[in-house]
Amino acid sequence: MDEGTHYKRITLVIADIERSLTIYRDILGFTVHHINDSEKDSYSYPVFQIPPEAKIRFCTLDSPNQVRTIGFTEVKGIELPKERHPHMTASVIRVKAIEEVINKITALELYTTELKIDTNTNGLTFKEQAFVDFDGHLIVLYEMISE
Numbered sequence: 001m002d003e004g005t006h007y008k009r010i011t012l013v014i015a016d017i018e019r020s021l022t023i024y025r026d027i028l029g030f031t032v033h034h035i036n037d038s039e040k041d042s043y044s045y046p047v048f049q050i051p052p053e054a055k056i057r058f059c060t061l062d063s064p065n066q067v068r069t070i071g072f073t074e075v076k077g078i079e080l081p082k083e084r085h086p087h088m089t090a091s092v093i094r095v096k097a098i099e100e101v102i103n104k105i106t107a108l109e110l111y112t113t114e115l116k117i118d119t120n121t122n123g124l125t126f127k128e129q130a131f132v133d134f135d136g137h138l139i140v141l142y143e144m145i146s147e
Contacts, residue, residue: 009060010091011071013048014135015080017059020072023133027104028093030061033068044073054078083136090130090138098127098143105131117145 014020017035024030038044038056050056054077060068070091095101099115106112112131119125128142 009068009071011073012091012133012135012137013050013073013075013080015075016134017057017072017074019134022108023105023110024061024070027101028095030063030070033060033062035059038073048073048075050075051078080135083132083138087132087138090140092140092142095141095143098129098141101141102129102131108134110134 012020021032025032036058038058040052042056042058044050044056044058045052050073054075056076057072057074059072059074061070061072063069102112102115110131110133113129115127115129117125117127124144126142126144128140130138130140132138
């Protein structure tokens with residue numbers, strides 16, 4: 001039954017699924033739903049404008065409360081560009097123990113911003129900090145500290 005607009009997931013084009021899993025699975029806590037090789041007629045080729053000589057695999061990750069929250073389209077056989085500045089998109093992910101999470105991200109020698117504590121107009125206070133993953137995707141993490 002169609003219930004109107006629904007945001008299904010973000011799909012990130014990446015160079016290496018296993019390397020990306022060190023962040024998204026091992027640090028952020030997502031679980032692998034499935035990984036499969038894509039067919040040569042995969043919709044991802046025209047959507048992401050991937051040249052036909054490249055080989056792609058697809059992976060989806062589940063969060064504790066949503067299946068297939070994040071998708072990866074791994075592209076092999078061509079060099080992927082890094083995102084440019086300013087970043088044009090960001091994924092925003094709630095985590096627990098943000099300082100511990102960022103320490104693990106920092107250990108991977110990825111770029112991180114400074115930790116910021118903010119209160120929004122609803123009186124909710126939260127910590128937030130961003131990082132850029134191995135493939136140039138901007139990820140903003142936050143943790144609620146009061147409600």
